[in-house]
Amino acid sequence: MPKSASLALLLSTVFLAVAGCSGDDGTDEPARDPGERLAAARAVLDDAESIKLDLATKSLPSGVTGLLEAKGTGTHAPAFEGDVKVSLKGVPVNAEVISVDGTVHAKTGFAPDFLPIDPASIGAPDPATLMRTDGGVSSLLTETDDVSTDGESRDGRDVLTTISGTIDGAVVRGLIPTAQAGATFDATYRLTDDDVLRDITLEGPFYKDVEPVTYTVAVTASDDAVEITAP
DSSP, X not given: OOHHHHHHHHHHHHHHHHHHHHHHHTTTOOOOOHHHHHHHHHHHHHHOSEXXXXXXXXXXXXXXXXXXXXXXXXXXXXXXXXEEEEEETTEEEEEEEEEETTEEEEEETTOSSOEEEOGGGGTOOOGGGXXXXXXXXXXXXXXXXXXXXXXXEEETTEEEEEEEEEEEHHHHHTTSTTSOTXXXXXXXXXXXXXXXXXXEEEEEOOSTTSOOEEEEEEEEEESOOOOOOOO
């Protein structure tokens, strides 16, 4: 065999060997599409029997009436049971809340019993609506525009992928009624390798004529069925 042919055969063999090795260790795998990953994360939430939720902001601008925190468990009924904290023009008020069948019942330190309330009157959402498969928290994941993967971060032992994008204010307003419908909100999601959503960070004009506010929404999907009934 001519030397040139032998050299060509040797180079071809080496190339195939190297290509095979790179495929084995996964270093040449294409990057996963961030939009597809968000859609997969939404499916996990929508398929859950119940969801633990912790929605909070560190603070609200001075004098604003609005939501500080909602923490509890919900179902796709939709229904929610937990604790809510609101700011009434700077004064924090805590309440136990049960929301079922479109009615929000709250019990504060000012009253011994649960009473029906209109959460929109204090700048807060009906927390049960956050659990809906149509228009709830999960809908944010597939209503996000200009999505991109922004590296990784650590949460305890877990390494999470960060995906960011923007959301139209009209979509965000479906969750928090004071959000400015004509604005654009920045969204950041953190997902596990299995495309399970760990949390969402939303930043934008949630309240009129004040500086932007940041809310974090931590969620945990569960296969455990939960029954929530009116008080």
